[in-house]
Amino acid sequence: MDRFRSVRVTNVPKRTKHHSSSKVMPINDKRQYENIHIESSSDMTPSTISNHAFQFSSGAMSTMRLMTKETRRSKIFLANSASSLGVFQQSIKKAPNLRQENKDKKKIFPKAWIISIVTLLILIILAVDIYLIIHFTSRTASTTNVVTPSLRWNTTGITVAGVGGSPGNNSSQLNTPADVSVDFSNTLYIADYGNNRIQKWLSGPSNGITVAGQASGISGSNATDLQHPAGILVDSTGNIYIADTNNHRIQFWAQGALSGVTIAGTGFMGVNNNELEFPYFLALNENTKTLYISDYDNNRIMSYASGASVGTVAAGGNGFGTSYTQLEYPVGLYFDSLTNSLVVANSAAHNIVRWILGDNSWTQVVGISGIQGNSSSLLNLPMGVTFDPMGNMYVADAYNHRIQFFLSDQSEGRTIAGITSSPGMNDIQLNTPYSIRLDNQLNLYVVDLGNHRVKKFLRY
Numbered sequence: 001m002d003r004f005r006s007v008r009v010t011n012v013p014k015r016t017k018h019h020s021s022s023k024v025m026p027i028n029d030k031r032q033y034e035n036i037h038i039e040s041s042s043d044m045t046p047s048t049i050s051n052h053a054f055q056f057s058s059g060a061m062s063t064m065r066l067m068t069k070e071t072r073r074s075k076i077f078l079a080n081s082a083s084s085l086g087v088f089q090q091s092i093k094k095a096p097n098l099r100q101e102n103k104d105k106k107k108i109f110p111k112a113w114i115i116s117i118v119t120l121l122i123l124i125i126l127a128v129d130i131y132l133i134i135h136f137t138s139r140t141a142s143t144t145n146v147v148t149p150s151l152r153w154n155t156t157g158i159t160v161a162g163v164g165g166s167p168g169n170n171s172s173q174l175n176t177p178a179d180v181s182v183d184f185s186n187t188l189y190i191a192d193y194g195n196n197r198i199q200k201w202l203s204g205p206s207n208g209i210t211v212a213g214q215a216s217g218i219s220g221s222n223a224t225d226l227q228h229p230a231g232i233l234v235d236s237t238g239n240i241y242i243a244d245t246n247n248h249r250i251q252f253w254a255q256g257a258l259s260g261v262t263i264a265g266t267g268f269m270g271v272n273n274n275e276l277e278f279p280y281f282l283a284l285n286e287n288t289k290t291l292y293i294s295d296y297d298n299n300r301i302m303s304y305a306s307g308a309s310v311g312t313v314a315a316g317g318n319g320f321g322t323s324y325t326q327l328e329y330p331v332g333l334y335f336d337s338l339t340n341s342l343v344v345a346n347s348a349a350h351n352i353v354r355w356i357l358g359d360n361s362w363t364q365v366v367g368i369s370g371i372q373g374n375s376s377s378l379l380n381l382p383m384g385v386t387f388d389p390m391g392n393m394y395v396a397d398a399y400n401h402r403i404q405f406f407l408s409d410q411s412e413g414r415t416i417a418g419i420t421s422s423p424g425m426n427d428i429q430l431n432t433p434y435s436i437r438l439d440n441q442l443n444l445y446v447v448d449l450g451n452h453r454v455k456k457f458l459r460y
Contacts (some may be wrong), residue, residue: 018410073214151392151405152418153444153457156427160210160445161190161201162453165425169195169217171207174452178230179243179281186439189240190447190454191232198232198242198253201454212253212260213244216227219249221267223259229358231281231294240292243279247383250279250304251294264293264304264311271298274310281384281435283335283342292342294313294330301330301342301355314344315355315362322370324361324400332396332435344393345382352385352395365393366411374400374421384435388442396433396446403436403446403457417457419448425451 032049075273097176162174169175175194182188188201190208197213213226222225231243238255241263248269249286251260265276277297284291289306294325301318316327332389341356343365351367374380385397396414418430425431431450438444444457 028256031365042232062449068363077410079395084203112429138274139168151388151442151459153459155454155457157417157452157457158427160203160456161188161199162451164448164451164453167194167452171209171215174199174208174454175217176449176452177434177447177448178444179232180437180447180454181234181235182437182439182445183238184236186438188445189234191229191230191242193228193230194247196220196229197228198226198240212240212251219246223251223261226251226260229281233282233284235284235289236286241282241284243282245278245280245296248278250276250282264291264302267296271410273302273312276302280331281333281345283333285335285337286343287337292333292335294333294344296329296331298424299327299329299331301327301344304355314357315344325361327353327362331383334385334387334389343385343387343393345385347381347383347398350377350379352393366395366406366413366449372399374402376414379404384433384447386436386438388438394436394438396436398432398434398449401430401432402435403430415454417444423450430455 008138012021017298043200053187056135058407073342093157162177163172166173174190174192177190179191180188186203188203189211190199190201192199192208192213195213196216197210197215198215199208200211201208213229214224214339219225219227226242226244227246228244229242230245232243233241235241240253240255242251242253242260244251244260247265247267247370249262249267251263252263253260265279269275271277273328276293276295278293279302280296282291282293285308291304293302293304293311295302299315299320301316302311304311316325316330317324320326322328322329327344327346328348329346330344331347334343335341336343336354339354339356341354344353344355344362346353346362346369349369350372351365351369352365353362353369354365355362366377367382368377370380372380379395379397380399381397382395383398388394393406393408395404395406395413397404400418402415402418405416406413418433419428422429423431430446430448432448433446434449435447436444442459444459446457448455
């Protein structure tokens with residue numbers, strides 16, 4: 001670096017001896033002398049030579065005075081030269097010291113640089129530690145607030161539809177109900193699978209109203225009929241989407257309509273993109289009106305854009321299996337608009353998976369693919385799945401006869417309804433829960449398929 005470059009003196013002038021007769025003088029003084037000499041000579045005319053030829057005193061004295069003056073100037077010059085020489089000699093003596101100082105500075109500089117880097121790294125580590133402490137502290141606080149006391153439910157359920165343990169086709173009964181949808185007014189729409197109809201159940205009354213299919217429970221394939229409907233979805237304007245499972249089609253019933261319109265499937269089972277094979281649950285993107293369908297026997301999720309007659313495979317479609325690119329009898333379905341993904345109850349694989357739209361594989365949310373169990377982290381034939389606005393997940397764990405609650409991004413669940421591995425028909429038990437929904441107060445509605453009823457668990 002330039003600022004630490006050593007001082008080197010290459011040529012040191014030798015001291016020159018000056019004599020009084022050397023005539024060394026400043027240029028201006030020399031010119032003055034020459035002018036005086038010329039002026040003295042100019043006064044010598046031929047007529048005056050004889051008179052002044054031997055008059056030495058005036059000219060000689062002038063010359064001597066000039067020489068004396070020049071000698072004095074020479075001494076001053078010599079003194080100045082000696083002083084300059086002393087400065088050079090001192091510079092020569094100081095040069096090694098300067099070089100040593102520069103070396104020392106060069107040694108010090110890397111040490112200072114290293115110290116600066118280490119200090120910076122320490123500050124970065126401290127900043128990261130502070131961020132992690134704040135992040136996990138706030139996360140823990142948030143988790144605590146969500147679990148207790150904000151999200152707790154009475155473990156004793158209330159029967160709000162059907163008669164427990166008594167299947168039938170009258171207006172107060174259900175027969176193996178499979179799914180339920182809750183609208184903004186907490187009105188229930190129930191897929192009454194065994195009765196081939198959709199029942200509308202207002203909050204409070206003990207009887208349902210048939211809004212699709214035959215009230216008598218007769219099945220059929222006409223526009224007014226249904227055959228074992230397994231999935232039900234009501235949009236924000238009151239229109240009904242029905243998975244008409246054994247007719248291998250999706251029926252759209254406008255609000256107040258007396259018949260349905262086929263919007264997906266052909267009415268015959270098949271594997272092509274315009275066909276379905278035992279469709280089960282449904283999910284809807286309310287913004288685009290894109291419909292997602294659990295195509296159960298085809299082990300895939302189909303996507304139908306609004307008005308389209310041919311669907312596209314949104315997830316699975318790679319055969320039956322437990323690998324990351326396959327699904328195994330998918331049932332429950334939830335569209336997550338925040339991540340643009342589908343959360344699937346992968347029933348026969350005993351896990352819940354997330355499939356980001358456009359990807360070719362899933363990531364596991366809870367459970368272990370292909371392994372069933374009844375611990376807090378395992379599932380046994382999960383059928384229904386839903387989420388609350390805080391991102392917590394609820395799973396209808398059918399063959400464990402319970403509803404599992406999973407905090408956002410957690411894989412350990414907590415039983416909030418039913419008794420693990422203990423089916424029954426009393427008010428604290430469930431028998432093969434198939435579907436689960438939340439109302440706007442986060443009360444739980446559970447389709448208790450084996451008990452032919454819908455139970456409500458109040459949040460408190």
